[in-house]
Amino acid sequence: MNRDRSLEVPIRHLLCPQWSFVLLAMATVLFAATPLLYAQSVNPLEGDARAIRGGAGLFRAQCATCHGANAKGISSIEAPDLTQIWSQRSLSAAAVFEIIRHGIPGSIMPPHSLTDTENWMLVAYLQSIAQAGVVGLPAGDAAAGRLAFVENCSTCHRAHGVGESLGPNLSNVTSQLSLERLVASVRDPDALVGRGYKLVQLRVSEGEEITGLIKSEDAFSLQLQDDTGRLRSVNKSELQTVERLPGSLMPAFVRTQLSNQRLFDIFNFLQNGAQQ
Amino acid sequence: MSKFLEQLLPALLAGVTLVSPLSAQDGPSYADLLKGFSNPDRWLTYSGDYSGKRHSPLQQITPENVSKLRPVWTFQTGTTTRGRGFETTPLADDGVLYVTGSNNNAWAIDAHTGRTFWRYRRNLPNDLTYGASAPVNRGFGMLGNKLFMVTLDAHLLAFDRRNGDILWDIELADYRVGYAATLAPLVLDGKVIVGISGGEYRTRGFIDAYNPLNGEQLWRFNTFPGPGEPGSETWPDDPEVLAAGGGGTWMNGSFDPELNLIFWGVGNPNPDYYGDARPGDNLYSNSLVALDADTGKLRWHYQFTPHDLNDWDSNHMPVLAEVNWQGRLRQVVMVGNRNGFFYVLDRVTGELLLGEPFTATSWARELDADGRPIVLNDGSQGCVPDPWGSTNFMPPTFVPEQDLFILTARETCATYVPEKPADAPGQSNFGGTVLIDAEQGRGALRALDIHTGNLVWEFSYPSPTFGGVLSTASGLVFAGDHEGNFMAFNADDGSHLWHYQTGSRIWGAAAMTFMLENRQLVLIPSGTTLTAFALPE
Numbered sequence: 001m002n003r004d005r006s007l008e009v010p011i012r013h014l015l016c017p018q019w020s021f022v023l024l025a026m027a028t029v030l031f032a033a034t035p036l037l038y039a040q041s042v043n044p045l046e047g048d049a050r051a052i053r054g055g056a057g058l059f060r061a062q063c064a065t066c067h068g069a070n071a072k073g074i075s076s077i078e079a080p081d082l083t084q085i086w087s088q089r090s091l092s093a094a095a096v097f098e099i100i101r102h103g104i105p106g107s108i109m110p111p112h113s114l115t116d117t118e119n120w121m122l123v124a125y126l127q128s129i130a131q132a133g134v135v136g137l138p139a140g141d142a143a144a145g146r147l148a149f150v151e152n153c154s155t156c157h158r159a160h161g162v163g164e165s166l167g168p169n170l171s172n173v174t175s176q177l178s179l180e181r182l183v184a185s186v187r188d189p190d191a192l193v194g195r196g197y198k199l200v201q202l203r204v205s206e207g208e209e210i211t212g213l214i215k216s217e218d219a220f221s222l223q224l225q226d227d228t229g230r231l232r233s234v235n236k237s238e239l240q241t242v243e244r245l246p247g248s249l250m251p252a253f254v255r256t257q258l259s260n261q262r263l264f265d266i267f268n269f270l271q272n273g274a275q276q
Numbered sequence: 277m278s279k280f281l282e283q284l285l286p287a288l289l290a291g292v293t294l295v296s297p298l299s300a301q302d303g304p305s306y307a308d309l310l311k312g313f314s315n316p317d318r319w320l321t322y323s324g325d326y327s328g329k330r331h332s333p334l335q336q337i338t339p340e341n342v343s344k345l346r347p348v349w350t351f352q353t354g355t356t357t358r359g360r361g362f363e364t365t366p367l368a369d370d371g372v373l374y375v376t377g378s379n380n381n382a383w384a385i386d387a388h389t390g391r392t393f394w395r396y397r398r399n400l401p402n403d404l405t406y407g408a409s410a411p412v413n414r415g416f417g418m419l420g421n422k423l424f425m426v427t428l429d430a431h432l433l434a435f436d437r438r439n440g441d442i443l444w445d446i447e448l449a450d451y452r453v454g455y456a457a458t459l460a461p462l463v464l465d466g467k468v469i470v471g472i473s474g475g476e477y478r479t480r481g482f483i484d485a486y487n488p489l490n491g492e493q494l495w496r497f498n499t500f501p502g503p504g505e506p507g508s509e510t511w512p513d514d515p516e517v518l519a520a521g522g523g524g525t526w527m528n529g530s531f532d533p534e535l536n537l538i539f540w541g542v543g544n545p546n547p548d549y550y551g552d553a554r555p556g557d558n559l560y561s562n563s564l565v566a567l568d569a570d571t572g573k574l575r576w577h578y579q580f581t582p583h584d585l586n587d588w589d590s591n592h593m594p595v596l597a598e599v600n601w602q603g604r605l606r607q608v609v610m611v612g613n614r615n616g617f618f619y620v621l622d623r624v625t626g627e628l629l630l631g632e633p634f635t636a637t638s639w640a641r642e643l644d645a646d647g648r649p650i651v652l653n654d655g656s657q658g659c660v661p662d663p664w665g666s667t668n669f670m671p672p673t674f675v676p677e678q679d680l681f682i683l684t685a686r687e688t689c690a691t692y693v694p695e696k697p698a699d700a701p702g703q704s705n706f707g708g709t710v711l712i713d714a715e716q717g718r719g720a721l722r723a724l725d726i727h728t729g730n731l732v733w734e735f736s737y738p739s740p741t742f743g744g745v746l747s748t749a750s751g752l753v754f755a756g757d758h759e760g761n762f763m764a765f766n767a768d769d770g771s772h773l774w775h776y777q778t779g780s781r782i783w784g785a786a787a788m789t790f791m792l793e794n795r796q797l798v799l800i801p802s803g804t805t806l807t808a809f810a811l812p813e
Contacts, residue, residue, distance in 0.1 A: 061697055064709040065663065069693070074712060103406075110406030113703060217738050218759030220775060 043093040045117075045124040055125025058118060066108070071129055075195070077108070086130040087176045096123050133175035134182060137271060138264045145269030148262050152253065160273030166213075166229045167197070167250060174271040186263060187254070190247035199245040200224070205238050213249060303420040303437060304369060306465040310533055316791040319368040322415050322460040324788060327596040328530035329674040332789045335750040336796035337811060342752060342764045342774045344811050348797065349390030351806040353377045362801035363784035364415045365460065367423075371792065373799070374437060375806060376413040376460075380427045384440065387792050390808065394440035401429055406704070407456035407474030407524075412784070414528065415460030417468060419488050424468050426457030432470055432486060446491040448472060454479050454704065459528050462538065464569055467494060471525025475543040475589065476704040481523030483540055483565075485572060495572035499523035499542045499560050507559040517554055522546030523561045527591035527669045532607070532623060537566045537575055539596065539609050539623065543589035547707025548663070550585075550694040557582040562590045564611060566626060576626030581615045582648060586639070586655050586692060587663035587706065588614040593671045599679060599726065601629060610726060612672050612683040614665030615639060615649070618729050632729025634722060635666040635685050655692035662690035662712050662740075670744035671786040673753065675723075675767050680732060682723045682753055682767075686740035689716040721745070721755050723770060733770030735763075744786025746798075754789075754798060756782025762800045762807075776809070778802035 045051035059071065066079040073081035085091050091099075097119055103111035114122065146162070154163030159170040173182065184191065193199070200222065202210040212224035215231070222242075223233050227249065236242070304320050312325025313333050323330045337345060353362065361378040366385075368374075372393065373385040380398035385391065408428055416435075417424040422443065423435040429451040434443040448470065449455035454477020462469040467485045475481065481499035486492065500521045501507035511518050522545050529540035545554055545561040562581035565574055580590050595610045601620075609623040616637030620630040628647040633640070639660040640649035653660055664686065672683035694708035719741035723732045735755075743756030752773075753765040762782060763775040780803025789798045798809045 057695075057698075060695060060709040061705045061707070062703070065706050069709040069711045074714065108410040110409075111402075111404065113403065113405070218761055218777075219735070219737050219757060219763075220761065220772075 041092055041094040043097075043120050043123050043127065045120045046093065046127050048124060051121045051124040052128045054118075055121035055123070055128075058114070058122045059125050062112060063122075071126070079108075082126055083129050083131045084176065086127070087133055087172075093123050093127065096126060131176060131178070133177060134179045134267065134271065137174065137179060137267055140261065140264035140266075140268035142265070142268040142272045144262075145265030145267070146273065148258070149266050149269055152258060153266070156250065159270055164229060166225060166227070168194070170270055171273065174267060179267070182267060183260075183263065186252075186258070188252055189250040190252070193248045197248065199247060199249050201241075201243040201245060202234060203240040204234065205240060210234065211249075301370075301421075303422070304418060305420065306463075309419070309463060317368070317370075319366070319788045319790045320418055321367070321463070322365050322417075322528045323530070323593060323671065326531040326533065328528075328593045328671070329595055329597065329676070329747075330593075330671050330745065330786060331673055331675060331747045331749070333749045334789055334791065334796050335748065336791070337748065337752060337789075337798065338750040339752060339766045339773055341811060345764065345774055345776070345798070345809045346812065347776065348808045348810045350808075351375075351383075351385055351390045351392075353381060353383075353804045353806070355379060355381055355804055361410070361412060361783070362804060362806070363412045363458075364801055364806075365786065365788050366799055366801075366806065367416050367418050368788070368790045368792075369418065372437075374416045374418065374423055376415050376425055378413065378804075379411045380413060380425070382413075382416070382423075382425060382435070382440070384437065385806075387797065387808070390806075396435065396440045396442075398427055398429075398433075400427070401451070403452065404428055405451055405454045405456070405474075405477065407451070407454040407472075407477050407479065408458045408526065409473070409476070412458050413460075414458055414784070417461035417463040419463045419468075422488060424461040424463065424470075424488070426459060426461060426470055428456050428458070430455040430457050430472065430474075432457070432461065432468065432491065434488065434491065444491040446486070446493075448484060449474075449479070449482075453477060458526055462529055462531060463488065464531060464538075467569065469529065469538060469569075471527070471529070471540060473524045473526040475522035475524035475526075475546055476548060476706060477522075478520035478546065479524070480519055480521060481525050481542060483525050483529075483538075483567065483572065485569075497565070497567055497572040497574065499525060499565070501559065510557040510559040512553070512555060520546060521554065521558065521561070522548075524589065524591065526589075528593060530594045530596050530609070531569065532596055535607070535624060536569045537623070538569050539564060539566055539594040541590040541592050541594065541611070543591050544584050544587050547697045547705050548584075548587040549692050549710070550696055550707025551583055552694075552696070555583075558584070562588060562615075564590060564594060564609065564621070566609075566623065578619075578621055578626055578628060578647065580611070580613045580617065580619065580649075585694065586615075586660065586665075588661075588665050590614065591669050592667070593669070595672065595674045595681070596623060597674055597676060599676075601727070608726075610674065610681055612667050612681065612724075614661075614668055616661055616666035617643070617649070618681065618683075618724050618726075620726055630726070630729055634683070634724055634729065634731070635661065635687055637661050637666055655690065656694070658691050659689040659713070659716075660692070661686065662688040662717075663706075663710055664688070664740070664742075668742060668784075670742050670784050671746075673745040673747040673786075674726075675747045675753075677749070677751075678732075678767065679726050680723045680767065681726050682721065682745050682747065682755075684741050684743055684745065684755065685720045685722045685734075686742075687716075687718050687720070688740050689713040719758065721753075721765065721770070723753075723767075735765060735770050735772060742784055743782040744784065746787040746789065748789065754787040754800070756785065756787070756800060756802065758782075760802060762787070762802065762809075776807075778805065778807060780804070 071082040156167040212226035216223040384393040485494040524543035563579040697705040719737035
């Protein structure tokens with residue numbers, strides 16, 4: 001399977017000639033380490049800017065057609081979001097290396113005959129675009145955060161055994177979203193509504209109205225979680241109107257309702273809650 | 277020794293069967309294949325007959341009773357392919373179904389019960405290059421007691437249909453370069469016709485004919501001309517570019533026995549999105565070619581998408597029909613193309629009779645006097661159909677009673693960003709990337725008036741769908757969608773009559789139907805299952 005070519009080949013093809021000295025040095029180091037390169041669990045090129053650029057080129061040529069130009073995946077062909085693989089699936093660099101090399105047997109993910117260096121470049125690129133979660137969370141009081149979570153969030157969200165299940169479970173959210181994104185999702189939840197949380201308002205024949213989140217949809221039916229949390233299915237033929245609403249079911253929390261410090265308290269609870 | 281045994285012994289010693297040459301056990305002859313749908317107990321070729329109409333004469337299931345349709349059995353492949361995976365059309369003969377699946381599995385299945393007679397699984401090489409993009413297969417070809425199947429490592433196999441034994445196995449091309457094969461072989465008189473996948477690799481596409489007795493090659497048509505040959509002026513004067521030009525032929529063709537012509541679609545030039553290295557029209561990429569069935573010589577061609585920059589392979593089922601065209605009976609070939617246009621051509625001469633858009637594509641809205649598209653946006657300036665196109669290889673159907681061409685239409689929005697590729701054998705390369713606006717994707721089953729290209733009716737799907745279509749003479753249309761529904765519609769007006777949730781998207785496959793002891797069965801593959809439907813007994 002591993003049809004190794006010389007290490008100089010990908011470097012010449014993928015990176016600019018003016019870096020040749022640095023790259024030659026890098027290639028020499030890598031070449032010396034080749035017997036170990038394939039087996040190791042840490043990416044030797046992680047964080048290397050030139051390797052990331054080379055990996056980005058490989059990604060555009062080999063991966064983007066299925067996983068999307070932004071690596072966020074294309075759901076209609078079941079190609080997963082690659083920015084989430086590190087946090088959601090806890091994959092190691094070596095595991096990602098192996099998947100790229102051998103594919104996923106029986107799936108549409110094919111094997112790739114990249115050299116070890118090219119493969120690590122690709123892994124370096126994927127590491128560089130990982131949604132790494134919160135880095136440098138400001139200090140806060142996790143115990144106070146738990147109380148604030150119960151008061152403000154738990155009607156809809158669950159975290160560390162507390163709360164309800166209308167919105168997403170937030171127990172691991174600090175390892176999935178950046179601090180900036182987390183704050184934005186509280187201050188302006190309408191800006192980005194995830195799949196499975198799109199809002200719809202239905203008028204049923206008998207005059208009944210249903211507001212809920214679209215969990216699934218086909219030509220004939222809608223599968224919803226209504227605003228009481230109940231899972232239910234409706235036939236489109238029995239509906240008088242279907243109004244798809246642009247925003248989120250979640251209200252916006254402005255600073256006067258929830259100060260930044262209280263927010264950081266909550267995030268500290270979310271991050272450390274399991275230790276409470 | 278009894279008289280019976282005296283008669284039996286020489287036959288046993290000679291190793292011959294005791295049945296007459298014309299019995300069912302000998303399997304269908306070329307004469308049977310020519311008759312197409314005339315025997316209702318059989319479905320013998322990918323489309324049911326050579327014309328590619330996928331229009332069955334069966335009438336037991338009707339618009340009035342289809343709401344009673346129910347599953348009779350479900351066959352589980354036991355394979356694990358996600359998403360794409362089960363694109364086959366089963367062949368039916370003598371109560372047995374011959375079915376191919378993902379990763380070159382294949383089965384003979386009892387049509388009464390869904391139980392297996394035999395199973396085959398190919399031992400594929402570990403360094404498969406996936407020129408096919410997905411580990412799929414679209415079905416067997418059949419002649420006599422032989423079945424023919426192509427493989428992901430670009431071989432053509434002949435099976436003994438009674439036990440699944442391999443009778444011969446030949447290489448079509450080197451899979452390590454990027455060649456692969458997925459289509460259902462087209463079986464003619466003394467010929468098995470196949471095409472090849474791998475247009476995203478440094479490959480050169482072809483259509484081949486082989487002797488069904490021993491796998492000997494009879495002819496090859498290269499989809500790109502050699503240096504100095506007609507058509508080479510549409511390429512740069514560089515043998516390297518031509519030799520790696522792509523042009524796969526990975527979807528089935530159709531056959532006109534009277535003209536002795538086969539009609540076959542050709543795929544994209546390589547690299548897909550980056551055209552600067554291959555200035556010119558790049559014949560015969562994205563074209564329909566009409567070839568002499570005996571020699572493989574090109575009779576005529578029509579190019580749908582000159583100098584393709586969007587991966588809009590023209591690998592579609594060409595649909596043949598005899599129609600009254602403006603007061604004159606004409607032999608036509610029809611194609612619903614990935615570029616968003618529906619075409620009608622005279623199949624004797626290749627003359628273009630009609631070319632009209634069937635989606636909201638902004639790539640082009642009309643053809644010029646020479647039949648070339650007037651391109652408004654090549655995809656670099658925002659929204660044109662995505663690389664999977666306005667439709668794809670999922671078979672359409674033609675309803676001759678109403679002159680309706682019914683196909684799955686995809687409305688999508690994608691921007692193309694070409695980039696010079698670094699070529700390497702055995703590695704795919706699209707030559708750039710595509711930005712797809714997932715929020716704007718949707719689909720529809722659309723019925724077109726073949727005389728105008730106008731929309732007669734449509735049924736909307738919430739996502740861009742990949743299911744194929746079957747029609748029957750009782751006025752029914754069967755289609756599958758991306759959400760897993762297998763559905764029946766009234767061919768007159770597109771009204772929805774019945775559906776069944778199969779549990780996985782129906783991708784690339786279209787239904788087939790046949791009579792099993794006076795009961796009409798309709799079969800659809802979906803995910804990793806094949807389900808048979810019938811009316812209650």
